[in-house]
Amino acid sequence: xxxxxxxxxxxxxxxxxxxxxxxxxxxxxxxxxxxxxxxxxxxxxxxxxxxxxxxxxxxxxxxxxxxxxxxxxxxxxxxxxxxxxxxxxxxxxxxxxxxxxxxxxxxxxxxxxxxxxxxxxxxxxxxxxxxxxxxxxxxxxxxxxxxxxxxxxxxxxxxxxxxxxxxxxxxxxxxxxxxxxxxxxxxxxxxxxxxxxxxxxxxxxxxxxxxxxxxxxxxxxxxxxxxxxxxxxxxxxxxxxxxxxxxxxxxxxxxxxxxxxxxxxxxxxxxxxxxxxxxxxxxxxxxxxxxxxxxxxxxxxxxxxxxxxxxxxxxxxxxxxxxxxxxxxxxxxxxxxxxxxxxxxxxxx
Ligand SMILES: Cc1ncc(COP(=O)(O)O)c(C=O)c1O
Numbered sequence: 066x067x068x069x070x071x072x073x074x075x076x077x078x079x080x081x082x083x084x085x086x087x088x089x090x091x092x093x094x095x096x097x098x099x100x101x102x103x104x105x106x107x108x109x110x111x112x113x114x115x116x117x118x119x120x121x122x123x124x125x126x127x128x129x130x131x132x133x134x135x136x137x138x139x140x141x142x143x144x145x146x147x148x149x150x151x152x153x154x155x156x157x158x159x160x161x162x163x164x165x166x167x168x169x170x171x172x173x174x175x176x177x178x179x180x181x182x183x184x185x186x187x188x189x190x191x192x193x194x195x196x197x198x199x200x201x202x203x204x205x206x207x208x209x210x211x212x213x214x215x216x217x218x219x220x221x222x223x224x225x226x227x228x229x230x231x232x233x234x235x236x237x238x239x240x241x242x243x244x245x246x247x248x249x250x251x252x253x254x255x256x257x258x259x260x261x262x263x264x265x266x267x268x269x270x271x272x273x274x275x276x277x278x279x280x281x282x283x284x285x286x287x288x289x290x291x292x293x294x295x296x297x298x299x300x301x302x303x304x305x306x307x308x309x310x311x312x313x314x315x316x317x318x319x320x321x322x323x324x325x326x327x328x329x330x331x332x333x334x335x336x337x338x339x340x341x342x343x344x345x346x347x348x349x350x351x352x353x354x355x356x357x358x359x360x361x362x363x364x365x366x367x368x369x370x371x372x373x374x375x376x377x378x379x380x381x382x383x384x385x386x387x388x389x390x391x392x393x394x395x396x397x398x399x400x401x402x403x404x405x406x407x408x409x410x411x412x413x414x
Contacts, residue, residue, distance in 0.1 A: 251276025
């Protein structure tokens with residue numbers, strides 16, 4: 066028999082949202098991808114890519130990508146680390162700070178990968194519930210004093226944002242490391258990047274997957290003081306960012322107006338979609354991300370999920386306490402949102 070570690074035997078593993086094969090005729094509003102294409106600057110670099118860049122190993126430190134990111138974030142380049150998606154940053158943090166006997170804390174519900182990562186390290190989890198309005202449970206998280214605290218803001222799946230003053234309080238009161246996962250920050254009104262220069266125990270995670278329309282590329286960043294990054298760099302794969310990704314990432318970051326233009330369109334469509342959902346008597350939470358969490362008035366979220374699926378519209382549903390009366394809808398193009406509206410109107414009638 067294959068003898069995995071006991072915790073690996075017990076764990077279920079992360080279940081990603083459904084990814085239908087390319088070319089499938091579905092409206093895909095289930096994994097928070099950007100509905101618009103990546104910057105033309107990215108496509109230009111891809112077209113002009115030289116074979117010799119593939120023959121050689123990539124720059125182990127992905128300097129080109131980090132330099133472009135440092136400029137955008139307004140920090141020195143040695144305060145930025147690049148990884149194979151922000152998921153890899155999360156995994157490196159779990160590997161660096163968690164082991165049996167150590168604890169991780171996070172508010173619930175949140176990005177379920179955090180639980181998987183804790184299970185991989187066989188660490189104890191402290192799950193502090195959000196209240197009905199998704200206020201950050203600051204006191205509970207402070208009382209937990211975990212070795213590692215993960216905060217997702219805007220939070221997946223609620224799309225609600227944790228106020229920077231709350232994160233500031235956490236950063237100053239926690240002895241352990243505070244990870245602020247800002248995967249959706251390009252669609253939000255505020256971010257916590259400023260805390261990095263004030264607290265050596267804070268790391269902010271960013272990704273090109275959402276705002277920059279590059280989920281297929283796999284490129285994320287960690288922004289922290291060098292002492293934190295030095296430890297994480299020791300445990301990363303030597304070549305964790307490939308030659309294609311680091312060049313395309315630099316091109317994407319250099320075209321801020323493309324990303325911001327698309328983010329503005331998505332935010333405007335998010336408002337329109339929210340209004341339509343409210344008219345259909347869904348309960349909503351104020352979204353600062355490119356998705357909306359919505360609870361139908363009769364609590365038949367599971368029914369809606371399957372009915373939408375039958376009509377070729379994918380949204381996300383979790384059969385889990387606290388979430389089983391809600392669906393999470395990625396904001397699509399105006400046309401996609403309109404088709405969703407029509408289908409929902411018919412279903413909630
Ligand atoms: C909260 C959160 N963090 C991180 C990620 C992963 O992002 P990446 O594509 O950069 O690995 C996701 C992806 O959906 C997410 O929802």
